Amino acid sequence: MGRLIHSALSIILATGLVACGGSGGDEVTENASINVGADRDAVEKSELIINAQVSPPGGTFRWQQLSGPAIEGLPSEEQELALMLPDVKGDRAAQIKVDYRAPDNTLVSDTLTINIASANQLPQIAIAQIAPEQLPSQYNDVVTLSAAGSSDPDENGFIASYLWQQTEGPQLQFSAVDEATLSFRHPLLDSDTTLAWTVFVSDDEGGQVSTEYSLLLNKTAQVVIANAGDDQQATEFDTVTLNAGNSETVSGQFSCYWQQQSGSAVTLASERQCETQFVAPDIDVAQQLSFSVRVSDELNRSASDEVTVSVQRRALGLINDTGMSACFNNSQAISCDSTDFQGQDAQQGRDSVAQRLDKVGKGDMAFDFTKLNEFADELPDSATEFACVRDNVTGLIWEVKQANTHTLPNTDLREGQNHYSWALNGEGGVLIGSERAPANSSCPSDVDCSVQQYIDEVNAIDFCGGANWRLPTYVELLSLVDYQRHGQAHMISPDYFIHTPSVSLLGHLNYWTSRTSVDGQSLSQAFIIDMSSGNDLAYPKDNTAYVRLVRNP
Template sequence: MVGVFCILLLLAGCSGSALDSDTNQPTPSVLVNAGANQTVNEQSSVVLNGTAQGTTDTLTYSWSASPALNITHEDISSPAATFVAPTTTETITYVLTLVVTDGNGNQGSDTVEFQIVAVNEAPSAIITVFDPIINSAFPAGIEVTLDGSDSSDVDPADSLDPIAAWRWQQTAGTDVLNNVSLNGDSIAFVTPILDDPNSLSFELTVTDQEGAQDSVTITLDVLSASQTQPTVDAGVDHQVFSGEIILLTGEASTSISSGLPLTFDWLNDSELVPVINNRSAEKTYAIAPLVTQTELVTFTLLVTDAFGNEVEDNINVRIKPLPLRNINDTGVTLQASLTQNGTQHQSAFPGQDGQRGQDIISENGLLEKAGRGEQGFDFTKLDAIGDEQDETSQDWSCVRDNTTGLVWEVKTDDIGLHGNEHSFNWYQEELNGGFEGNVGSAGLTCNNSQCDTEAYVAAVNQAGLCNFYDWRLPTPNELLSIVHYGNVTGTKIDLNYFPNTNDFVTSPLWYWTSQPSADGVSDDASQTAWAIDFTTGNDNFLNKSSLIKIRLVRGGR
């Protein structure tokens, strides 16, 4: 028995020596297993998990990665976490470490390796055609653009530059890519002009940043020269009043030189039958007929080429009845080109004053007037007691503007109260902008006792011009309403109704208005008032002490 005990003792001593040599480190208080190593695809969602055992049941988990990754770990009391495998062009290894802490502060850790494998999906080649197709085919002789910029890659290495290269080639048909760069995202070429219809085929190959490719082919049918029709544009829809100019500004062209010349024919389908000035012109005009209610008229431009191809386009023009007027037009009926003004219609320059408004309606004979007057102006002469006078009368003292309803003073060529030589400084006790102006004196060139505007208004009202007693200075807009900008030489007013206004046609011919000006203020008081120059039609502010003309008005406001 003693021998057996010694043998056991020797065995025990040998066993202890072996264990001590194999386990030099103490057993950790927290045992952790981060899981098995894995291989995953780029951009895939990866689930992390692990197990742990510590000195307490309460454990706290923490994941980290090298190189760094964005790990989502919402509950640190659980080992479960996720991350998205990053985009890569080659296999890359990430080492993830799980550190676990128990309730006594003891820690343990373990690592796991993830190999991220590059997975590249091929790009998608796309061709877009931006040019017009006629009956599923392209005209001959036109420029066509094929655009590949919409080509895409669902897993780009660089989201800002997903496609690394484009490569174009023509695979069928007459060569149209000579001297055309084939390495851009688009190509442009001119369709061939041939006697027979033909087809052109093109291939686009795109390569993504990781070397994958995709190709797409497109075939374009091209018309023959004689099948290629002209293009035509009849203009834009618009509306006018009766008597105004209807703009027929057509445009037509052909890509086939042998298709020239083009002929034009303007047509309309309306029972109103507007008169077209020149039906065979590409650009022309018509006079809007008189209507009592709004009418819609369609004009069609028919274009024929030398092959006999006919193409048409149309515009709709809404014609409205003459409007009720309470403001005058400018008097301008001339139309301008790039080099001159004239009476001819300028189709190439639409929307001018001379194509719209009361003046051109009057010139076309569709403006009804209560009286007479140049262009769109409508005036009636009144005698000394305010009665209407015949148009031919040479004895009138006032003029009624039948458009605005205002009644105007007429100047005389003598030295009487209304003499055209008299001048006045501006003076107004009320509504003067803080400064009344200077009271006039008898030594100035007027026939009333005080040569200022307010004194003159009082004198005219006392005399009862044309049997009216409410004369006043006009506002700027009222005085501008009788400016005749259509008079290209001489005073800008209808001298048939406002005689004795043309004494100073080579220099400013200012007339006062009732409006003080905010310009020229001193100590918060306006030192100037607005005036209108009947030589140019311009307005300006003048010092209130300036001696200039007056034309009084009544009515309105």
């Protein structure tokens, strides 16, 4: 029994060799052990000596890094190491392992954790004024301060952020407060003024330092800057805005007073508001309007500035507009401000500015007519007896009919109820398709009742001071139609085109134009315009229609 106990004890003693280390990761062998000691604390960029204690001696070593920032000197096969710890951005941990192969080829290992502390050096601040080039700065100069010369003493460190905080002086508008440079405009000053900032600079490891920086700005010679705005381009009848809101005073508070200096007189919405408006006048030729503004601060210190508005004529065209003053949807009148039905006649062209037009004569909406006597002399608009009418938009002179006092064909030459077939002479003679209605059929002529015969007879009497009367073109006749009169007896001004027939032909008030309808065959039709509806129609030339002659001045 004693022999058995002695043998068991011998076995335990023979197998009880253990490798001890800081991490407890040792391997159990029969003959070998290794121990690198407890985990170590060290500072970045310092040298650290590590020694592995082994038993039995005489074996080989292999060191390697398992994790963490790379350490100079690894891997290695020495028993004792002199490690150079790396530069770290913040505290870091590195783990290394050593393997030991004993002389009997037994392999044991141990691990060590090295806690590397960062030894960050704080930034060094440098601030300088780099603009303007010529010092001291003057009003409106861009002043630039720079902290870009600041540095990080760490070998591989850098400046990560900047922050400028103004602590003294008037409030300014800065380019940015979180960049290396800070820019602002030299303001108006009525005394020398000190500006001050606290400047914060941080490095890539979170280290931050701050400093105070101050700058003296000289007072300005002028303490009120009037700014009437940039010169403008406008078109007659435009609404023009004058704005002196960009004027400057030391306090930022000011009042304004506007006056017109030249050009056609306009009415300002308010002379004593810094922002005001006016409507560009009706002009015959382009012109310039000039305005001055006097800007005053709360101490009644003031300065003035001028602005010019170049006004061009509005391209209203050489013919009349449609006469429409209202806008419509599919079924009823609506506001012309509606965005659902845009681009209507009442919103554009001459009618859209009818109330502002400087007319030669008078007329509804944008129509502009002047009454003339039998010699083409102008008459007042109140005249009840007149022979013809001048359209002041197109410049054309229109025939005014005689009163309808008789029964066809026993009528006067120019009665409105006379009607004619379409026949005209051209440079080469009678135009193709011309048709001549019989004499004394629908007019009082003993020759024939054609348009050409009527033209010849009117020119023969030098009517209304001219012998160049003719049949109007399609566009000329259409320019008389006032579509605002839709639904009334006729769509032409009753104040200027008197004696329009009350009895229509076949339910229409058809008037001939000089335009032949090109049907590709006989040229037997010409366009008429129905003055009771405003519609046009290709109409057979052998039919008869009413005639209103026109001539150029």
